[in-house]
Amino acid sequence: MADTTGTGPLGAFFKGMAVTGRQFIATVFGKGLVTTKYPQEMREKPQRFHGRHVLNRYEDGMEKCIGCELCAGACPARCIYVRGADNPDDRPVSPGERYGFVYEINMLRCIFCGLCVEACPTEAITHTRLFEMSTTNRADAIYTKTELLVDEEGRPNHMFETDRLADFDELGEADGWMRATAPQGRAAYEGQVSWSGSAGVGVRPPEAGQSDLPEEAGEGDGEDRA
Amino acid sequence: MDWIDVLLVVARVVAVFALLMGVCTLLVWFERKVVADMQNRVGPDRAGPWGILQTVADGVKLFFKEQVTPRKVELGLYLAAPMLAAVPAFLMFMVVPFGRPFTITLGGEERLVPLQGADLNVGLLYVLAMSSVAVYAVVLAGWSSGSKYPLLGGVRATAQAISYEAAMGLSLVPVVLFTGSMRISEIVAAQSSTLTFLGWNIGFPAWNVVVLAPSFLIFTISAVAETNRAPFDLVEAEQEIVGGFHTEYSGLRFALFFLAEYINMFTMSALAVTLFFGGWSGPAWDGVLPAAVSALLPTVWFFVKVLVFLFIFVWLRATLPRLRYDQLMTLGWKRLIPSSLVWLFFIGGALAVRRFGLPWS
Numbered sequence: 001m002a003d004t005t006g007t008g009p010l011g012a013f014f015k016g017m018a019v020t021g022r023q024f025i026a027t028v029f030g031k032g033l034v035t036t037k038y039p040q041e042m043r044e045k046p047q048r049f050h051g052r053h054v055l056n057r058y059e060d061g062m063e064k065c066i067g068c069e070l071c072a073g074a075c076p077a078r079c080i081y082v083r084g085a086d087n088p089d090d091r092p093v094s095p096g097e098r099y100g101f102v103y104e105i106n107m108l109r110c111i112f113c114g115l116c117v118e119a120c121p122t123e124a125i126t127h128t129r130l131f132e133m134s135t136t137n138r139a140d141a142i143y144t145k146t147e148l149l150v151d152e153e154g155r156p157n158h159m160f161e162t163d164r165l166a167d168f169d170e171l172g173e174a175d176g177w178m179r180a181t182a183p184q185g186r187a188a189y190e191g192q193v194s195w196s197g198s199a200g201v202g203v204r205p206p207e208a209g210q211s212d213l214p215e216e217a218g219e220g221d222g223e224d225r226a
Numbered sequence: 227m228d229w230i231d232v233l234l235v236v237a238r239v240v241a242v243f244a245l246l247m248g249v250c251t252l253l254v255w256f257e258r259k260v261v262a263d264m265q266n267r268v269g270p271d272r273a274g275p276w277g278i279l280q281t282v283a284d285g286v287k288l289f290f291k292e293q294v295t296p297r298k299v300e301l302g303l304y305l306a307a308p309m310l311a312a313v314p315a316f317l318m319f320m321v322v323p324f325g326r327p328f329t330i331t332l333g334g335e336e337r338l339v340p341l342q343g344a345d346l347n348v349g350l351l352y353v354l355a356m357s358s359v360a361v362y363a364v365v366l367a368g369w370s371s372g373s374k375y376p377l378l379g380g381v382r383a384t385a386q387a388i389s390y391e392a393a394m395g396l397s398l399v400p401v402v403l404f405t406g407s408m409r410i411s412e413i414v415a416a417q418s419s420t421l422t423f424l425g426w427n428i429g430f431p432a433w434n435v436v437v438l439a440p441s442f443l444i445f446t447i448s449a450v451a452e453t454n455r456a457p458f459d460l461v462e463a464e465q466e467i468v469g470g471f472h473t474e475y476s477g478l479r480f481a482l483f484f485l486a487e488y489i490n491m492f493t494m495s496a497l498a499v500t501l502f503f504g505g506w507s508g509p510a511w512d513g514v515l516p517a518a519v520s521a522l523l524p525t526v527w528f529f530v531k532v533l534v535f536l537f538i539f540v541w542l543r544a545t546l547p548r549l550r551y552d553q554l555m556t557l558g559w560k561r562l563i564p565s566s567l568v569w570l571f572f573i574g575g576a577l578a579v580r581r582f583g584l585p586w587s
Binding site: 024028 | 260262263267268271541542545
């Protein structure tokens with residue numbers, strides 16, 4: 001028996017037993033246990049969590065998506081399919097000239113990198129912290145506008161309405177990734193709101209806890225912030 | 227011996243059977259919980275409070291599972307092996323007393339009811355015999371499965387059982403010499419007083435472990451090996467031989483092996499307690515407490531002591547990696563058997579001197 005502990009086989013035996021014994025006592029007294037009982041209790045997810053996407057609306061109910069297809073171009077997994085169309089004059093869907101007529105994301109291909117969110121000029125597509133996307137067939141994993149587009153209250157469809165697994169409160173918080181990479185964005189602007197309001201939730205608050213900028217970082221960016 | 231006596235015997239046997247089933251159920255859960263705690267996990271907690279019914283759920287599942295019979299099996303032995311595992315496991319516990327004998331008046335007669343299946347005058351030999359029979363189950367299961375991994379497991383079981391059977395038997399001889407009886411109730415009775423050291427009653431119970439500590443150590447090690455549990459679980463070794471002897475077993479047949487393993491673990495703990503830690507003996511405070519409580523208290527002591535041993539069993543399993551085959555043999559033949567022989571020689575000499583005086587005096 002190779003003895004690497006320098007304590008001899010018997011010493012090694014007691015050393016090993018002590019390790020498990022210590023862990024046992026720690027767990028019995030409630031320390032060291034990291035398990036959360038998942039369906040019953042949800043762990044708080046980080047603010048920049050890359051969950052399933054939603055297509056946002058403005059506060060007046062207009063869709064933010066303008067059908068520019070920048071997200072589809074940015075997508076490294078090529079899982080986004082967008083077709084834009086001209087807004088009908090009598091009943092415009094989005095404030096701009098065009099709107100996203102078809103919008104599909106294949107969630108089986110998506111790598112949740114967030115490049116679509118970065119690319120989007122109108123913050124139409126954002127991540128949420130929803131992550132329960134299991135389906136029983138492949139076709140259901142292709143999210144169309146029906147599932148992606150939020151309703152007037154800012155809630156996405158295809159969320160099991162009665163299911164407690166869906167945490168609606170989280171939807172009201174900002175998608176931190178988008179905030180950090182907002183159009184004029186450097187990471188130092190995390191604390192600032194530079195985005196439009198959304199239906200249901202209004203102007204989402206800035207990312208929590210990160211707005212205390214170090215002094216030197218604030219120096220050169222003075223005019224931007226004003 | 228009238229019919230009431232016969233009924234009492236039947237009741238005792240049924241009680242032991244029920245006890246073992248209940249203990250086995252709880253023990254599986256206990257092991258999973260403790261191992262989980264040692265690995266910073268939660269363990270089963272869904273079925274019933276704290277997951278205590280998990281084993282029941284697993285048992286029900288095994289009941290309803292298909293019992294696959296591979297084509298190449300030696301059918302008769304293949305079917306007999308699980309029973310051969312379960313039956314000795316139950317039988318072995320029959321001689322272990324788990325409480326103080328009590329008297330009840332039935333049919334106008336006072337009758338003594340010992341809390342054990344049967345009080346044999348060769349109790350200890352019987353235990354060794356039964357634990358040897360249990361090995362046949364593993365060997366036959368391995369051979370009759372007609373498949374290579376179970377066969378390897380069976381071969382390992384043979385070698386392991388022979389090695390550790392010897393060490394275990396030798397470790398029990400000092401107990402018999404020291405107590406002067408193989409009747410297990412007498413071994414317990416001999417330990418129920420307190421210890422006298424240099425003429426002083428030091429108030430510590432006269433457990434055999436005080437005098438026979440080396441025997442106890444050897445017994446414990448070989449008991450772990452005898453029950454095929456980690457770190458001596460070469461017989462089933464999932465990582466090397468895919469479960470060993472029970473690879474080809476499924477459903478209820480597998481459940482019987484499983485049941486036998488845990489009952490054996492309990493029996494070995496009970497034996498260690500009975501032979502070295504005074505069995506059920508402990509303060510019963512007769513006259514202070516109500517008679518019913520006093521009668522029950524020894525049983526409580528017994529189970530508390532056994533629980534400590536079961537915990538150690540589980541602790542070992544959670545800590546130690548499996549021994550290699552040659553290490554197992556080295557430990558058995560080159561360490562345990564010689565040391566138990568030396569110890570037996572020493573204790574035999576000491577007892578002879580105590581009884582007959584020094585040879586030159």
